[in-house]
Amino acid sequence: MGMTKKNFIEDLKLNGLRVLTRVDFNVPLNKDLQITDNGRIEAALPTIRHIVEQGGKAILMSHLGRPGGERVESLSLKPAAEELSLLLGQPVTFAKDCIGEEVEALIEGMQNGEVLLLENLRFHKAETKNEPEFCKALGKLGDVYVNDAFGTAHRAHASTAGVTGFIPESA
Template sequence: MDRLTIDDLELSGKRVLTRVDFNVPLENGAVANAARIEATLPTIEKIIGQGGRLILMSHLGRPKGEAKPELSLRPVAEKLAGLLNREVKMAPDCVGPEVEKMVAALQDGEILLLENTRFHKGETANDPEFARQLAALGEVYVNDAFGAAHRAHASTVGVAKLMKEAAAGYLLKKEVENLSKLLESAEKPYVVILGGAKVSDKLRVIHNLVTRVSA
């Protein structure tokens, strides 16, 4: 992988704005499956272990630009705190004066989870002003949200363009390398099985694979 990765960044004392994919299922106000949260732990532990001031952002569900309590990331903050055995501060929003104060108060090695980015219409619209507000929270940017990396949203594409330093986290790096192997050097014959909803999101991948796979 030729692009910058988290290992190329100086993290100590820096506000590290990190896009993760915490779009996890909730049941009765609790995380029902923590696999996506667990997948980000190597990146999170790297940042806080190096003394970075970690600011996490993610979407959850499809609130369509409205603040919906049932799609709050607060249960995710609680689950992450349990996995790390350390405090995870929860912001009341992802932008605004109160969030800025919480970010400014972060100490080295501390974690702040921003509220659902899709509570704002500017997220899915990749609104430049919304992206600017998000980007202002960090000094360096890490993208570890492979599941959302294909979307041209403010917290992915918009923020990355505004940051002086932007790099891939460990999960994104691993998934891109695995996909590259399939496209460039996989031994034949091989079969690809694609699953999940939202087939329209996978059409470009299917198109690229169809001439390479055996079945």
């Protein structure tokens, strides 16, 4: 694997590109699965708006809690997609998984300036193990990779480290 060129997002021409963006939507939920503090979602808005305004396709990925590689419905990112849609003032499509043919088909159908939030990365054990096959499956979803999740940037996980080896450019 060669060194991936690092850029600032402002330096990249994003029009028409699939911008795979690691955000930190690890937000607190109450027992009714309502977000009690949306600060982390608000923190990602400038980056997401930049992608949208530049005509990129914003493909967002995050974790929520510690599901331990299992699909735990109470840790779904669906409430985050709804909150983000309200904050952005535009629809946010929610994918029921973060890799696979269904996700690829959703991305294929995206128009420039649209936003897609993938399901919780940690529903897959491979995320925290940084497994190459999972990194590759994530990497093929984007033309450009942006890490906007500085709270998780130190972790050697698939979505923060491994994926960069399978994507042409990153910021």
